[in-house]
Amino acid sequence: MFNKSINLDEDILLKNKIPLLINDPTWTKLFGEANDKSIQNTKEELIQLVNNESNLDMKSRELQKEKLNCMKMILGVSDSVNNENKLENIELLDEYKKRIHEINEEIDEVTFQLETIPKSIKESNFNLLKATVKYGYDELKYREKVVNQVVGEIESLKEKLMELINTKHDYEEWINETYPFLHGLLGSNEMEKLDREILK
Template sequence: MFEFLKRKANSLQGIIKKSNTKNKLDKKVLRKNDISLLILDERWNSLFKNTERTSEIIVSEDKLKELLKLQSRLLTESKEISLHKKDLMSRIIQLTKEVFDKNNEDAKKEMSSCEKEIKQINERLGAIEEEIENIPDRIKEANLELLEVTINIVYYKIRFNQKRIKELEALIEDAKSRLKGYIEEKETLAENDTDIYSYFHDLLGGEELEKLDKEFFG
């Protein structure tokens, strides 16, 4: 049984690998729909309970995961450096009296350093903001790519399964036919035995029949 299932699984993989036809989805239409993130969708994940993830699925899945990780990292970095910028600006305010009232050179150097760092933070925040704005579209595109790959893989499996279902239906019909024959044979034999037993019971009597039963059937 396990060998049979293994052969069928290999056959399915062969169908998938040999096919060069790719079903292209109308992404313009899909972009208007609210397609959930597949890797977070329990129903999508359940598609692979009995179907192995192909290399194409794994690559597309990893691409989507990396984009989500990047989005998370950028948001975290933006929050952290914004807090640091706030601290730098507070420090500049603290240094103002030393710089302008007391002409403190050390305070001037520290203020200049703070201002330089704030400038760098502003540049980085601008770059992060630009990336963060683009990421949702990139995530949506990667999600649609994963959906496209999934459909190609899963529909090949459906086609394979439908072929096997037809084979099984034929086997079931054959088994039903043979089972019907077995039942009819059993009923005929049982009926014959009953008729024979009844005849000899009437002919010989119960006592003699009991002796025959012991002799032939123990």
């Protein structure tokens, strides 16, 4: 088809409020299964990024929940050490404090990834848009050519059909006039005899 590079302004995503293409039903219908490596590879990359974002978001919520539980446990254990003199729980207190420190580090890492991944998703969506536009124009040119060929064939078949209809009409008209004429000339007995001899 045509191999011109697609030069799109990245701001078009914002200006035209272009959605995440993999979530758009029309895009999915027209291009989701397109036989195009660039579209399929970029689509898979975008799906992976969106899934990663979803997983990171879930992990962040789980970590926050675990941190809250650890803090509650620290309060309970601290109370048992300070007010009930359960010194054996000091080790448990240290474990919860250590776990909170680990959770904080994990939260920082997840938060950093959650802050950077939207940019990657935007870039991937833009690349998918470019691949879609290129493939779309290639297909438009090809399909318009096919449509024009088909329209030409339909017109040709229409003409042929009209010729056949006219031929059928002319022959039927001749038959319908000739048979009664001969019948009138020869009579029914002679016509029946000829029909048996000639038309069998």
